[in-house]
Amino acid sequence: MTPEQIVLVQDSFRKILPISGTAADLFYDHLFEIAPEVRSLFPDDLVTQKKKFIVMLATAVNNLDQIGKIIPAVEELGKRHASYGVVDKYYEPMGAALIWTLEQSLGTEFTPEVKSAWTETYLVLAGAMRVAAATAPA
Ligand code: HEM
Numbered sequence: 001m002t003p004e005q006i007v008l009v010q011d012s013f014r015k016i017l018p019i020s021g022t023a024a025d026l027f028y029d030h031l032f033e034i035a036p037e038v039r040s041l042f043p044d045d046l047v048t049q050k051k052k053f054i055v056m057l058a059t060a061v062n063n064l065d066q067i068g069k070i071i072p073a074v075e076e077l078g079k080r081h082a083s084y085g086v087v088d089k090y091y092e093p094m095g096a097a098l099i100w101t102l103e104q105s106l107g108t109e110f111t112p113e114v115k116s117a118w119t120e121t122y123l124v125l126a127g128a129m130r131v132a133a134a135t136a137p138a
Pocket of ligand 1: 038041042043049052054055056057077080081084090091092094105122125126129
């Protein structure tokens with residue numbers, strides 16, 4: 001990612017934070033709409049999950065300029081996901097739901113440049129998770 005893309009992601013995430021509760025609601029609702037098969041992997045009550053997801057995303061976004069520092073934690077996250085029953089193909093709808101939520105929440109501020117910077121961010125995180133999950137001992 002370029003330094004400009006990192007700034008675009010960090011600035012736009014700062015705008016989402018005050019409405020992160022609503023954004024998380026939108027995100028999971030949309031995810032379960034486009035990939036209903038993943039609903040049963042999650043607990044019925046999503047309150048804690050929503051908070052954990054936002055905190056993890058915030059940590060990643062804040063550290064994009066020193067990504068090497070958080071990659072080990074992201075890899076561990078990927079390995080845990082395999083144990084939750086998350087398979088490779090679920091990463092695609094997850095990414096689509098994230099981009100859709102950002103678009104809904106940021107409106108016209110979600111420019112093509114912001115969109116591609118976020119797409120890149122998700123690919124970096126999901127990529128590290130998927131590789132770690134694939135190489136984790138069974
Ligand atoms: C960049 C991508 C993702 C991030 C940052 C992320 C983040 C998290 C975090 C922080 C947790 C809390 C538990 C833990 O730390 O181990 C979690 C749990 C979970 N995630 Fe993800 N996740 C991602 C992708 C996915 C995908 C693609 C799926 C597939 C549907 C998924 C499904 C789940 C499930 C089922 C749980 C466990 C819920 C529970 O049993 O409490 N995640 N995720």
